[in-house]
Amino acid sequence: MAAPAKRARTGGGPPLPAPCGVPRVAGAPLTLPDPGRGHATCFSPLAAGPSGGEPDGDAVAGFLRWCARVGLELSPKVAVSRQGTVAGYGMVARESVRPGELLFAVPRSALLSPATCSIGGLLERERGALQSLSGWVPLLLALLHELQAPASPWSPYFALWPELGCLEHPMFWPEDERLRLLKGTGVPEAVEKDLVNIRSEYYSIVLPFMEAHSDLFSPTVRSLELYRQLVAIVMAYSFQEPLEEEDDEKEPNSPLMVPAADILNHTANHNANLEYSADYLRMVAIQPIPKGHEIFNTYGQMANWQLIHMYGFAEPYPDNTDDTADIQMVTVRDAALQGTKDEAERLLLCERWDFLCKLEMVGEEGAFVIGREEVLTEEELATTLKVLCMPAEEFREYKNQAGQGEEEREEDSLTLTNIPKLQVSWRRLLRDSVLLTLETYATDLQTEQDLLSNKEVYAKLSWREQQALQVRYGQKMILHRLLELTS
Incomplete structure (x- = not known):
């Protein structure tokens, strides 16, 4: 990811630029947090919730079958697993991996974006009416539609998502707890701006669009709370394809959901990197990865305030060299x-x-x-x-x-x-x-x-x-x- 110029913080603007790489930091919870930690009970705004209630093994097996159907090629040297990972689902080396080896390749047809979703034509026709500060509205509408669709081709992919309502972003913390724990860090102010922008975007653009197309969006997804949850998912799990050097003055590319790539956890000292080409997105090892070790990606220089803001997690001192x-x-x-x-x-x-x-x-x-x-x-x-x-x-x-x-x-x-x-x-x-x-x-x-x-x-x-x-x-x-x- 190309970091913002000098990473100066200027305030205001959209919720946050969509990340360009791996979706979460090492340790960010992917499943129902340990009840002993005192977290609120998860809610499920959809009939079965994004995880569909499938046991872990069934969810992974279903996802792997889906990968085979859509042409998403996983190296036999890697495995999707909860075992041996720092948090939730991750990817682990079954065998030793050398630098330069391909870990998996995602065809562009398997990406979930406004163009590939089942209402892509409508979103393209209405593109002018869906413009917003964040630039995320078309993708969020695509997710809202696909999540409620019983036959969505991305259902096996959604099965590996975290449970909506259990996300640890500070935007879901009670305001007094957020201020008590993060006062002085800049995070409470960033969250307040996010919440204002999300509410404005939802009521001025998203809800009117869903009501105008009520045949495509059931009442179960017409919810500000669900919209906030999906903003957090896009914030934490989406990728943003970098612009070519000659296109630096152009608007950033729209965010994409990249199955398999968003399973990897993040750390500053990562051992894999995502490469973009015309037909595929490829995850390639950049360090030797011993058998049994977890595969980590990164999406650039992220200070701990950014990590907790976008993922609800920070790297322990002194691990984050980008702090x-x-x-x-x-x-x-x-x-x-x-x-x-x-x-x-x-x-x-x-x-x-x-x-x-x-x-x-x-x-x-x-x-x-x-x-x-x-x-x-x-x-x-x-x-x-x-x-x-x-x-x-x-x-x-x-x-x-x-x-x-x-x-x-x-x-x-x-x-x-x-x-x-x-x-x-x-x-x-x-x-x-x-x-x-x-x-x-x-x-x-x-x-x-x-x-x-x-x-x-x-x-x-x-x-x-x-x-x-x-x-x-x-x-x-x-x-x-x-x-x-x-x-």
Whole structure:
């Protein structure tokens, strides 16, 4: 997957861009969670539910028969199984696999998309009326129709889906629990935007369409709650085919459901990769996979806040090498305002901020993204620190030149290793911004470390508490390293 440019967070927009690869992170639950963890009972909005009530063995056998019918070729070296996987259904090596070996090939005719579903013609004719911020409406309508169709050709594929109503995305957590566990991580705000967008999309586009075609959509699927569940499925299980390099300016491709590929669990240190061609999507080994080991895919660089937001799971520290921490752009502005002595200085600082907004370096809902090894928004943060910290006369000159034509000086570089070499005023402002960011969390780093270091106490935490703790701890470790670098 091609990650968004520098992974800057800007807020707003659709629920979330559809993932381009494997659908869930290692450990994300695929079946009814352990009742001992205190999860709510699952509901089934359809007569039999997507899993159809089949025993595990029957579901896998039915899926494998379906694969043979549609030409989905599975290597004899792999097996679909619950045994030997980190969570739910996964794929395990029956025999040792070498790098470059084909694990399975999915013909494009077996993909579930608006074009391949049984109402594809209608969805194409009504494409203009189904446009939305997310771009997911046609696929979601395809899923709503196929799920209720007794003879849907994708029924054996749906049998391996998680039980609707048991998804662990934070959008299904009670609001007070979401805020209590994830305050400061950015996830509660992202979820609130999702819920607003989902509701708007459902009532303005999806429900009117289903009511206008009531012969194709039974009353059982005309439900906002079911629609939310399917948004979560698309968020976690769909794939988005990458654009060609020459098409980078085009709109992203619509999401697709890719049977077999969405069975694989995810980890940052993956051993397989999905390749696209004109006729097939192929999963290929990229590392040696010993017999009995699980096969993992990935869909790119995902911080733990993204993993829990999209899948309800986070990788334990320090496994997620792609983890990040955010410093809200307005937090840097607030930190700078703290240092102003009078109204004149405040007005000048606001003028500087407005100038940065015009340069599109900052925004009211944006964030600077700090990784474990690099600053992913280096240009934006460097320019912001420079403009907010430069002497007034220098700012006037810089503004008149519109910030153009000036070469970046080496001492202004914002790689993590160069932060200690930055100007004192830059380091002070960055440090103050980190301290303000740490205040947004409900607990401090020491509290998190105590929970993680006490295995007995950690084991008593609920699933959600454990995952949220990993998100908070990973972010705070990054922020505390920044504190050390700015000292």
